[in-house]
Amino acid sequence: MVTGASKGMGKASALALAEEGCKVAICSRTQSDLDEAVRELQAFGNAAIGVRADATDQADLKRFYEETVAALGEVDIVVNAVGGAAPGTVDTMTDEEWQLNFDRNLFPGIRLIRMALPGMKERKWGRIVNIGSVTGREFGPDFEMTRDSLMGYMSAKAALIALTKHMAIQLAPHEILVNMVAPGIVTYPGGRRDLWSKTQTPEAMDEFFARHLPMGRFGWPEPVGALVAFLCSEKPGFLSGACINFDGAGSRSLL
């Protein structure tokens, strides 16, 4: 199961898993995008479904899980790709806006994992990958792009790192590997970063790249998909509890 997967890194993860032979279920809120993504998934020859569901809504998430089990069987892999920011600072953000940040970035993962976990434990096999952000580890360049404080997003992604680490330790005896991918700036056609870059002059973009992106370009979703598929396979074996940056060496933190 992959949440938030009709576009971007969620979709790339779903496609990479389908390419490896997985039956894949994805969710997002826009039916037309889901239909297109499911067509691409099915082209690999395996069963795939798309469920229109808002991952921040508990009832929708439960329906996503139940429809997946009914159509594809038990769930061995959960990839939490859904995320998003509600901007604001400590003095401007309401409780509802704080909640929104955690509802978008933390709770979908917690709730979906809670549903899938009994089966994974019973079968003594499972893979969980959370898509976080380098912003969960250090102050990122997002402020420069959005001119908004992403304090709530940063806090929720940091909490996701803590959740990942704790689950990895707790679930290791059950042969369930739990890891995290922390992207820097990743763009895809029509995505937020793509739209933002189109509002900038070439000089401003060059300056932005020089300041934040040593490779001189944004990242793109497909390598994230390949990394997620690796983390969900037999190959990582002993690799659990890791948070792997995917940022073209853009972040500065040693940790």
Ligand SMILES: NC(=O)c1ccc[n+]([C@@H]2O[C@H](COP(=O)([O-])OP(=O)(O)OC[C@H]3O[C@@H](n4cnc5c(N)ncnc54)[C@H](OP(=O)(O)O)[C@@H]3O)[C@@H](O)[C@H]2O)c1
């Ligand atoms: N792109 C970056 O630079 C970047 C950097 C660091 C971290 N991240 C994190 O990486 C993950 C993926 O980001 P992305 O930029 O590749 O994709 P994205 O543009 O955030 O969205 C990808 C997918 O999520 C779906 N989605 C959004 N909100 C949803 C919701 N509430 N319920 C269900 N589906 C939802 C979207 O479809 P609908 O809108 O139709 O629902 C779309 O299919 C997120 O967790 C994000 O925080 C991204």
